[in-house]
Amino acid sequence: METINGDKTEARLNKAELKDLCRRLHPRFWPLLKQRTDEATEFDDLIFLSTLRKRAIADGLAKQNLADVRSLRMAILGGCSLYPLSELLAHLLDTAGFACQFFSGDYDNFVAEIMEPGGAIYEFRPDVTLLLPGVQRCKYSGLLTDPREMVESFASDTAKQLLSLCNTLHDRTSSEIILGNFMLPARRDLGEFRTRTLASDWSFRKCVNLELGLNAPHFVRICDLEFLANRRGALQSEDPRGWFESKQLCSTDLLVDVSREVTQLVTARYLPPKKLLALDLDNTLWGGVVAEDGIEGIEIGDTSPRGEAFKTFQKYIVSLKERGVLLAICSKNDHAVALEPFEKHPEMQLRVADFASIKANWQPKSDNLRQIAKDLNLHLDSFVFVDDNPAEIEVVRQFAPEVTAILLTKDPADYAGQLQDCGLFEPRSITVEDAQRTVQYRSENERQTLLASATDMNAYLESLEMKAAISAFTKLDVPRLAQLINKSNQFNLTTRRRTEAEVDALIGVPDHLCLSVRLRDRFGDHGLVSIVIGRCSGDELTIDTWLMSCRVLKRQVEETLLNEVARRSKAMGCSRIKGIYIKTEKNDMVRTFFSTMGFDPVDVTDARGEYTLELATFHPRPTTIAVQEGS
């Protein structure tokens, strides 16, 4: 898939693996071919993939999932060579699940081909016709100094002639038409004067393109070559050598863009439209973590460059809502904490009422998305989910695969652009009803009741390949330990704060068990995420501090750490562990932590709880995290 911001993968296509699968007629060939095709950006890579595909078919390698294949008859006509464009299209459409039959017109013969009743194209009966007129058809033949009205009327006629050809073709075949417009010149010819007259190629083509787009009937979709070439760069898009040698429309680079665009236009007819955008909160809609940094600490608004980037992203989301896209929140947070910025922060562009559904809780996001779909009576395949955390994206891809999940780039400056580029919320028309949809869905939502969810969380956790390094406190870690001890509010059993000096003083003290946990998974390193401080007196270890960063909630870090605390305290000669919970305004999340972990309640009130765990009868709790022993 095309990447954004020139963040182009340098990795070259690994041809050997695919060739090997093709030679062995291996069934894994087809899914890998599709994946490589989706990723390919280079013309020659796509041709290689197309060649292999044809070879595999010729050698009799059967495709899977034939039930999903749609048949499609596609005609390509134009004022340029239609080869190898047709080859790229055949490959992209085939891998997108279309069984295509193609008809290619002759070079620059499209007017006759369409006008002549009973011609070859009418025998072919296309479902879709791609018409690429070529720039030689788009030129003002008068003088550069001709009056504007004269040139305007000529531009309008040029557009009308093309649209009238589309009409004729549609009348006779019901074919939908994808009409290419005109690339703008890349050269400096005429200098500044090119903008002062409508008769220059530059102005005239722009004018014709506008006329085409604004007057196209519903069965005509514009393949916007002006836009595509502008996006790639005009010089990189033109190819005079290719024109002279074989009448090529454009450079091979732009040919890839054009064939991808056409494939997208064809595919979009058959895909369910996206209706809802589900959004993460922390580091997606604002910078920072509201539960940790507080409403004053999050980055949103014009006071900082990052804050401005998040604000711009929110503004774009508001514009999507105005186009009729439903919005939802899907965040791991306490509900009240999550809503605070929407209610109180003056710089927020989004408000609670903008959302048709809000799920801020600690359930897996895949479950929450399913719940939103039920609440709003929508299909999951109309959902787009956006998050900055690759692990959350993976949960959704695994357990709610119907949802299109978008992983935000690492730079919030690019968030808005990334969503603008996703191609999922492209309107066909905007109606008043669209804009009122949020209101309807909100009320629908309020009628629905909660339903239990069942997701195989364990399989997901296994797939993360998590590794924990558990070690005693070290000097090097003191700043991070102190930071976590003083910042953690939610997953913090006693909320006992300590200075760096106090943390430092704990190192190497006998009868103390001071452990830190670092967690890694296949997406990367989460760093130091959890801390336990225990004091041993007699045969009892008292948990003075147990806290964890909420980033790794529900990852079984708690279980893994408890197993290690039990093992080590046994080795220190303890026979039981005493756990204490002290209630604060923010740590309700861990109120039942010790009982969940198998501790017995000893003395539990609303404000404080004391629990005990007998080590003699303790069995290590099952976890999917592999523990690497530290010191």
Add this chain to the structure above:
Amino acid sequence: MNRDSVMARLQTIFDDIFLDPPHLTPETTAEDVPEWTSLLHISLLVTVEKAFNVRFRVGEVESTKNVGEFADLIVRRMKGA
């Protein structure tokens, strides 16, 4: 680069692209290689221009008769001559 090193590099490109790669000699032509279709030829030129960082001039690839002459052309274009 001389003709031999260009030929060697071309061989690795062919090995990469073709399912049954031909052993290239200066006399090899497209007709000798069943897989070397007109489509693959277009793609091959794009690959070669990228690999050697050269740009062929209009019409000149067509006038090469075999792989040896093609390699000579690459050598000339690499020199910018």
